[in-house]
Amino acid sequence: MRIMRAEQFKLSREVEYGTPEQNESVRQTVEALRTRGDEALLELTERYDGVRLSAAQLRVGEEEIQAAYSRVEPDFLEALRLAAANIRAYHERQKRQSWMDVQPDGTMLGQVIRPLKRVGVYVPGGKAAYPSSVLMNVIPAQVAGVPEIVMVTPPATGGKPGIDPYILVAAAEAGVREMYRIGGAQAVAALAYGTATIPPVDKITGPGNIYVALAKRAVYGAVDIDSLAGPSEIAVLADETADPAYVAADLLSQAEHDEMASSLLITPSAALAEAVAAEVERQLPLLPRAAIARESIDRHGAVLLVDSLQAGVDVVNRLAPEHLEIMTADPMGLLGSIENAGAIFLGPYSSEPVGDYFAGPNHIIPTNGTARFSSPVNVDDFVKKSSLISYSREALLRDGAHIMTMARHEGLEGHARAIEARLDKEAAAGAAGHENTEGKRA
Amino acid sequence: MRIMRAEQFKLSREVEYGTPEQNESVRQTVEALRTRGDEALLELTERYDGVRLSAAQLRVGEEEIQAAYSRVEPDFLEALRLAAANIRAYHERQKRQSWMDVQPDGTMLGQVIRPLKRVGVYVPGGKAAYPSSVLMNVIPAQVAGVPEIVMVTPPATGGKPGIDPYILVAAAEAGVREMYRIGGAQAVAALAYGTATIPPVDKITGPGNIYVALAKRAVYGAVDIDSLAGPSEIAVLADETADPAYVAADLLSQAEHDEMASSLLITPSAALAEAVAAEVERQLPLLPRAAIARESIDRHGAVLLVDSLQAGVDVVNRLAPEHLEIMTADPMGLLGSIENAGAIFLGPYSSEPVGDYFAGPNHIIPTNGTARFSSPVNVDDFVKKSSLISYSREALLRDGAHIMTMARHEGLEGHARAIEARLDKEAAAGAAGHENTEGKRA
Structure with missing residues (x-):
């Protein structure tokens, strides 16, 4: 594993999404589904x-889901639960x-979630059918209160007929009851x-190959999507x-994911740098x-050498890594000084797999520097907010003139008149009320 | 204004974003900026x-901002504040x-916002330079705690030299001090x-013309963007x-925005339908x-007739309108039965312009049915969350086996070994501690 000064390392990398041919294939698939549906x-x-x-x-039948339970090991089911x-x-x-x-x-303002x-x-x-990812996608939606959560997965996995029983069990444990054996764009x-x-x-x-990612991007707007990881x-x-x-x-647990995965150690300690590089060489060949x-x-x-831990923090903040472990x-x-990181693991026992599988925080986390402005999957991703405005008569009489001033400044006379219609009618009603009172007095 | 049964009205409409020529122009502009910057x-x-x-x-100078204050009317400034x-x-x-x-x-799990x-x-x-929109974009970011908020706006507006003073004053009042006279893609x-x-x-x-919208879509990923309205x-x-x-x-206040704006009345009352249609014809010609x-x-x-208010609610939920007024x-x-609406205005005094300008809720609201899954601009749009995991030794000893079970099931042996390395060392330390104790006893 190479050891270098942090300044010499290119912190950002470009990720391209799809060839023109792949985009065109996906466009045709989406169009076919829109126009011809099930066929x-x-x-x-x-x-x-x-x-x-x-x-x-x-649709996957209830008996198929039940049969899947008999095909998974008890220790898997216990860990999953x-x-x-x-x-x-x-x-x-x-x-x-x-x-x-x-x-x-009497005015009421609110936010309905x-x-x-x-x-x-x-x-x-x-091989990318991960039961843990089923839990991480489904449970936040369920906690948010989404009444209908549906899972789709390709009809054959890794040459086996039917759907991976571990996936079916994970979905069922998470509470999904509507599943379809379809995949791709x-x-x-x-x-x-x-x-x-x-x-x-x-x-x-949910994650998928490039066709799935391109299809999600193509349908965005008609529906919401999660980020493209x-x-x-x-x-x-x-x-x-x-x-x-x-x-x-921990570096190797990331590196084994795929050839494009990135594992960095950032340290002011030359001794640690050498020792970790040597350990990587020792452990790596032993991995399947x-x-x-x-x-x-x-x-x-890479191992990136910095002058101090604070300089290391600066590198972290520019990287905005998906996972950050702090072992100091x-x-x-x-x-307090970590501004940008999707998930932060503190101390020697918080190995990343603890979070990948078990601790509770979501393992779907912004990649490629997007932790600067986005967040791990969470309950907010499955709710929507509506503003609520119930203005009182008293408030409208008080504020109406200001509202009309702003509307007229922006050249939107129709906006001003919608307010004026109310103020005029209230004034007329007030005047009528006043006359009545006068009449009674007389 | 036409009156028809709700069933006969097409609830959704397609919105296209840009011609191929516009997309290519924007692509070239983005590429030019990336490679040649200021030039x-x-x-x-x-x-x-x-x-x-x-x-x-x-950059707009401080003196230009101060000069703008002398050019706006006191009643505008009061309403704005x-x-x-x-x-x-x-x-x-x-x-x-x-x-x-x-x-x-001793385990600590958290979410840092x-x-x-x-x-x-x-x-x-x-003409689309709206001071109210400056407030609605800037203030949520400022409330979220964003330390650097920068405004850009084209260098000439409506033939006037320099920047609209109302825009400068609105930005300054909202707390912006960094402004640039640039526009477009x-x-x-x-x-x-x-x-x-x-x-x-x-x-x-922030809103903009088609080139601005396409440019935002083109740079999404490098930065976050708001939705394309x-x-x-x-x-x-x-x-x-x-x-x-x-x-x-209220219908006309929406219709005056632009030719593509949509104004619908949904009612079970044929009498109201006729009366509103007549009022629209009376008021419309009087508007600038x-x-x-x-x-x-x-x-x-359109005026859409329904059999009951509940049937009207169903139409509303399928529409998922940007603005919903309920006057019943x-x-x-x-x-409680309104599932999908960006902003909900209740009662006769909650005219939409109350929310557009003044009440407090944001006026940047999901359009075109996207209130089904998205929300008005809000403070959450300007924060990011990081998961926090500080696992204790005790917790790792308790849960380590389950974590390894899941990792190995998914074929990620490196993940299991990252846990195993800790468990092995703790076991060895425990055994050594035991020996030491034995030694002392002897």
Whole structure:
């Protein structure tokens, strides 16, 4: 693993999304789904997944879900259930209430927070079918109160017939009961626009290959989507108190994801730098995914030397890494100066896999520097807010002139007249009331 | 104004974003800014705005801002300040705190909420330069705690030299001190990638013409952007208790915005339908912007008859209008059944311009049905969240086996080993500690 000065490392990298051919293929798929619905969905499923289904076979039956339970190991199910409970507990803390501010004049201003009505979760097939990602996508939506959560996943995974039972069990444990065996751009388009069999959703989340990513981008606007994730990243900020074996193992856990993953150690300690580089070389060949980790470490990994921990913090803030581990004598003492990081792991026991699988915070986290302005998946992603304005008569009489002043300044006389119509009528009613009173007096 | 059954009205409409020529023009502009910075910015400003500036002239000086104050009317300034105070007070209610959950075993899980560091607000020139929109974009960012808020606006507006003083005053009142006289796609690209004169931002908000919208879409990913707004819309849900003159005036206040604006009345009352249609015909010709309002009402306006208020609510929920006014005998009683609406105005005194200018809630609201899944501009749009995980030794010893089970099931052995490295070392330390104790005993 190369060791270099932080100044010599290019902190940002460009990620391209799709060739023109891929974009055109996705455009055609979306158009086919919009115009021909189920018919196109079944055709494309046969073409891309090699499975000829009828419309009635699209939905996964309850008996198939139940059968999946008999195919997973008890220790997997136990771990999954404990993880799900932790994820649920963490995301419950993110829930927010609608509020209303009642003012003395009777005016009420508020913000109504409601769950989205229907959300689609995409789960990839094959080796990228991760039960943990099912939990991380579904549970925040469920905690938000989304009443209809639907999962789609390709009809065959890794050559096996049917759907991976671990995925089915994870979805069922998370509370999903509506699942369809469809994948690719055609599944995204089906969720966005609906077919005779599959009602349309309001939002689509979940990872997928380039066709899935391009399809999500293509349907954005008709529905909401989550962000388009780039390759995974870790930055470890450490001083001489860190255990080189822990640091190396954590860097490698990121590197084994894929060749594009990025693993960086940032440290002021030349001794730690040397020790971690040596540990990476020792541990790497022992991994089953050593070839992937090797390429990732060689192409995108580095040990970056800095003059001080504070200089290291500056590098972190410019990187805005997806995952940040702080292994220093006083990790909590640095927290206040970390401006940009998607998830922050403090101390020697907070290895990244703790967060990937189990602790509770979401493992879907902004990549490629976007932690500067975006956040891990959370309950807010599955709600919408409506402003509430109930203005009182008294407030309108008090404020009406100011509102008309602003409207007229902007050249929007119709806006001013909507207010004036009320003020005029109230004035007339007031005058009439005054006359009546006079009349009674007389 | 046409009156028809709700079932006969097409609820959704397609909004296209840009011709291929416009997209190509924007692509070239973005590329020019990325590669040639200030030089390209000054060239394009001359080409599109007809003003040759030096780099030193890009930033608006403090004296120009002060001079603007002497050019605005006192009643405008008073209204603006009252509006700004209301907007600030409302958005203060949206602020959220970071939180941390400290568990008995010493584990700490949390969510750190921080403001974005630098935000750019685009303000159009010419007739679309609305001081109210400056407040609505800037104040939520400021309440969120964004330390650097920068405004850009074209160097000449409506033939006048310099920048509209009302815009300068609105920005200054909202707290902006960094302003640049640039506009169009080149301004968006300058904000996204930075130039020698203009440091890059983390997020770009604010309305603009099609070139601005396309440029925002092009730079999304490098920075965050707000949503791409479609034409403005209002739906009024009313029964026979509503005042036809109020309803008509409110529909027309929307219609005068532009020819594409949509104004709908939804009512079970045939009498109200007739009366409002007549009032629209009476009031419309009296408006300065009658030609625009006429085209909007004829092309996109309608009175939709429904069988009941509840049926009207169903239409509203399918529309997901930007603005919804409820003028019925009991407006608050319908609130619970409104699932989709960006801003909800209750009762006869809550005319839409009250919210456009003054009450406090934001007037930048999801259009074109996107209130199904998105929200008015709010403080959350200017913060980012980081997950925090500080796992204790005790927790890792307890949960480590489950984490390894899940990692190994997903084929990520490196993840399991990052945990195992810790468990092994703790076990060895425990054994060593045991030996030491034994030794002492002996």
